[in-house]
Amino acid sequence: MNYIGIDIGGMSIKGGIVSSAGEILKKEVVTTNPWADDDVIVGDIASLIKSLIGDGAESVKGIGLGIPGTVDGKKGRVSVTPNINLTGTCLVKKLHAYFPDVPIKISNDANCAALGEALFGSEKLDDAVLVTLGTGVGTGIILDGKLFEGNGGAGAEGGHMVIKTGGEKCGCGRRGCWEAYASASALIRQTRMAAEKNPDSILAKIVKEDGEVNGKTVFKAQSEGCPVAQKVIKKYLVYVGDGIVNLVNIFRPKAVIVGGGISKEGERIIKPLQAYVNRKAYAPKFSPKVKVMPATLFNDAGIIGAAALVMDI
Amino acid sequence: MNYIGIDIGGMSIKGGIVSSAGEILKKEVVTTNPWADDDVIVGDIASLIKSLIGDGAESVKGIGLGIPGTVDGKKGRVSVTPNINLTGTCLVKKLHAYFPDVPIKISNDANCAALGEALFGSEKLDDAVLVTLGTGVGTGIILDGKLFEGNGGAGAEGGHMVIKTGGEKCGCGRRGCWEAYASASALIRQTRMAAEKNPDSILAKIVKEDGEVNGKTVFKAQSEGCPVAQKVIKKYLVYVGDGIVNLVNIFRPKAVIVGGGISKEGERIIKPLQAYVNRKAYAPKFSPKVKVMPATLFNDAGIIGAAALVMDI
Numbered sequence: 030m031n032y033i034g035i036d037i038g039g040m041s042i043k044g045g046i047v048s049s050a051g052e053i054l055k056k057e058v059v060t061t062n063p064w065a066d067d068d069v070i071v072g073d074i075a076s077l078i079k080s081l082i083g084d085g086a087e088s089v090k091g092i093g094l095g096i097p098g099t100v101d102g103k104k105g106r107v108s109v110t111p112n113i114n115l116t117g118t119c120l121v122k123k124l125h126a127y128f129p130d131v132p133i134k135i136s137n138d139a140n141c142a143a144l145g146e147a148l149f150g151s152e153k154l155d156d157a158v159l160v161t162l163g164t165g166v167g168t169g170i171i172l173d174g175k176l177f178e179g180n181g182g183a184g185a186e187g188g189h190m191v192i193k194t195g196g197e198k199c200g201c202g203r204r205g206c207w208e209a210y211a212s213a214s215a216l217i218r219q220t221r222m223a224a225e226k227n228p229d230s231i232l233a234k235i236v237k238e239d240g241e242v243n244g245k246t247v248f249k250a251q252s253e254g255c256p257v258a259q260k261v262i263k264k265y266l267v268y269v270g271d272g273i274v275n276l277v278n279i280f281r282p283k284a285v286i287v288g289g290g291i292s293k294e295g296e297r298i299i300k301p302l303q304a305y306v307n308r309k310a311y312a313p314k315f316s317p318k319v320k321v322m323p324a325t326l327f328n329d330a331g332i333i334g335a336a337a338l339v340m341d342i
Numbered sequence: 343m344n345y346i347g348i349d350i351g352g353m354s355i356k357g358g359i360v361s362s363a364g365e366i367l368k369k370e371v372v373t374t375n376p377w378a379d380d381d382v383i384v385g386d387i388a389s390l391i392k393s394l395i396g397d398g399a400e401s402v403k404g405i406g407l408g409i410p411g412t413v414d415g416k417k418g419r420v421s422v423t424p425n426i427n428l429t430g431t432c433l434v435k436k437l438h439a440y441f442p443d444v445p446i447k448i449s450n451d452a453n454c455a456a457l458g459e460a461l462f463g464s465e466k467l468d469d470a471v472l473v474t475l476g477t478g479v480g481t482g483i484i485l486d487g488k489l490f491e492g493n494g495g496a497g498a499e500g501g502h503m504v505i506k507t508g509g510e511k512c513g514c515g516r517r518g519c520w521e522a523y524a525s526a527s528a529l530i531r532q533t534r535m536a537a538e539k540n541p542d543s544i545l546a547k548i549v550k551e552d553g554e555v556n557g558k559t560v561f562k563a564q565s566e567g568c569p570v571a572q573k574v575i576k577k578y579l580v581y582v583g584d585g586i587v588n589l590v591n592i593f594r595p596k597a598v599i600v601g602g603g604i605s606k607e608g609e610r611i612i613k614p615l616q617a618y619v620n621r622k623a624y625a626p627k628f629s630p631k632v633k634v635m636p637a638t639l640f641n642d643a644g645i646i647g648a649a650a651l652v653m654d655i
Contacts, residue, residue, distance in 0.1 A: 045361040096562050099625055099628050099629065108629070109627075109628040110626065119388065149526045156358075156493060162537050168592075170592075172485075172490070177485070178594075178595045179592075179593055179594030179595070180469060180595065180596060180629040180630045181472045181594065181629055183624070183625065183628070183629035183630060184591070184592055184593050184594035185515045185592065186591040186592065186594075186624045187591070187592055189591045190503070190588040190592060191505055191584045191587070191588055192504055192505065192506050192507050193505075193506055194506050194523075194580065194581065195580075196583045198557070201625070202622070203587070203622050205505075205584075212508075261442070268507060271504045271507045271518075272504075273501040274504070275504055275588075276592075278499040278503060279481075279483075279492075279497055279499065279500055279503060279589075279592065280492055280496065280497050281491075281493045281494065281496040281497035281499075282492070282493065283491025283493060288505075290367045290539075293583075305519070309515070311496070311499045311502045311514055312412055312422065312496065312499075312514070313380060314422075315412050315421045315422040315496070316412065316421070316494055316496035317494040317496060332575055
């Protein structure tokens with residue numbers, strides 16, 4: 030049984046045929062026309078799907094789509110997409126005009142990625158939280174094998190949970206959001222500040238040599254034995270860990286999957302985060318342990334997770 | 343159709359016959375023997391239930407119990423109760439020896455209260471978060487008309503969500519938990535500190551006259567026009583509001599119900615909290631509004647909610 034998964038981005042629309050085992054059997058990508066009329070964008074998506082299906086229309090059991098924005102999955106409507114002209118579009122209805130007999134579902138792209146990682150990552154998990162440490166901090170919540178999205182698809186915004194009341198300004202308008210401390214962007218800011226404050230450090234030397242700061246800079250300096258970098262990472266992991274423990278205390282999932290660019294550092298961040306969760310989660314003696322693990326599907330998670338939206342309907 | 347709801351506390355065990363409309367038809371209370379053998383405690387609970395049922399055994403469709411501790415509802419086992427000797431007790435199994443043919447379910451007492459308030463409070467809600475501002479901060483999560491408890495019943499501990507990383511020490515061992523800022527105990531501490539710092543304030547005068555500080559003191563001073571008290575309350579409501587907005591962003595429930603002693607202040611806390619949620623919740627323009635409302639069942643919520651555990655099985 031095969032499914033179509035579509036991962037819509039501001040730059041490109043990626044689509045794949047996905048097996049019920051979560052394997053991508055065929056993959057195609059088209060460029061997004063983000064500010065075209067929404068009917069044009071929907072037409073582009075439909076063409077991509079048709080191209081993927083080819084002559085095998087009867088073997089595709091459903092189409093799932095991940096959208097970069099707030100999505101009302103129940104109504105099949107995009108509530109808001111800041112970077113593509115689909116705000117207010119009844120996407121499911123419009124796509125049904127092209128594919129009248131196929132079940133179609135939509136969700137937020139980060140939620141789709143979470144579903145993909147939970148169901149088809151290194152371990153099959155029916156209860157998990159995916160934390161994506163990227164430009165922002167995204168959270169996807171899987172409960173009983175299903176996405177939890179909140180009313181109108183407006184929940185699961187764990188990146189906008191305050192971990193420092195009155196703290197750093199966040200893009201959402203609040204102060205002290207987790208995203209403002211634990212995103213890759215926040216780590217870059219923390220790295221830059223530490224390098225400026227410690228001009229003689231190995232970190233500052235690397236920043237000067239590279240001519241830029243990115244999410245890897247501080248880890249590179251740590252590898253070269255820089256104590257300033259070590260301190261930045263330690264503090265950053267407390268920020269990341271505090272948010273993760275908050276989610277553990279609220280959801281007590283079987284696992285927290287850490288994705289996004291920063292997660293590519295692997296064990297050097299997963300191991301201390303696991304130790305932090307073991308130590309700090311509520312009532313550790315009497316509560317089920319929660320595993321912290323790295324994401325494994327990365328860029329494919331969006332397509333696989335979008336397809337998973339329609340796997341059990 | 344009637345149900346038995348039992349609210350177990352360290353001081354007393356309260357029981358009631360509850361109708362399917364959530365009305366308490368009969369109520370009885372016995373004193374808890376908190377450190378007796380667990381079989382003795384279970385026997386006391388069974389006697390209370392028998393006394394409630396009287397001759398009408400056949401009309402009782404289920405028994406629900408709320409326990410002050412961590413409860414694994416799926417296994418019917420109490421994981422830990424700090425103030426009563428039921429840690430590790432397979433309560434459902436032991437009670438089935440007395441009532442072999444009746445469905446029996448157990449949950450955490452705060453969770454039961456949340457279920458009671460959501461299903462039988464001023465408005466029937468199938469998606470809601472109950473926040474209890476008492477000695478600690480309790481949170482109960484209702485999703486699709488059911489309690490959400492997390493694996494092993496160890497979730498829904500929103501009071502132990504850090505809102506100020508590195509902040510005040512919390513009883514759970516972490517620093518900066520919501521409970522350490524938003525509980526009645528925290529408000530009392532904040533009140534006491536403000537009175538000490540401002541010995542000429544109306545607040546300090548009231549503290550001196552009353553000879554003690556409780557959760558009402560600062561509101562009493564506010565009523566008398568004390569600017570120091572006004573400042574304490576404003577700051578306290580930011581702490582309470584930050585945690586509520588976090589839960590709104592994560593769950594996007596239909597409503598947040600505020601209970602516990604502090605909630606008896608009514609509109610003077612509900613109104614500013616509603617305004618805070620409207621202003622601070624994520625993407626307010628594009629997301630469903632979340633109502634902030636006071637709890638209405640108070641002490642009866644535990645009995646009614648415990649009975650509600652067995653209403654749909």
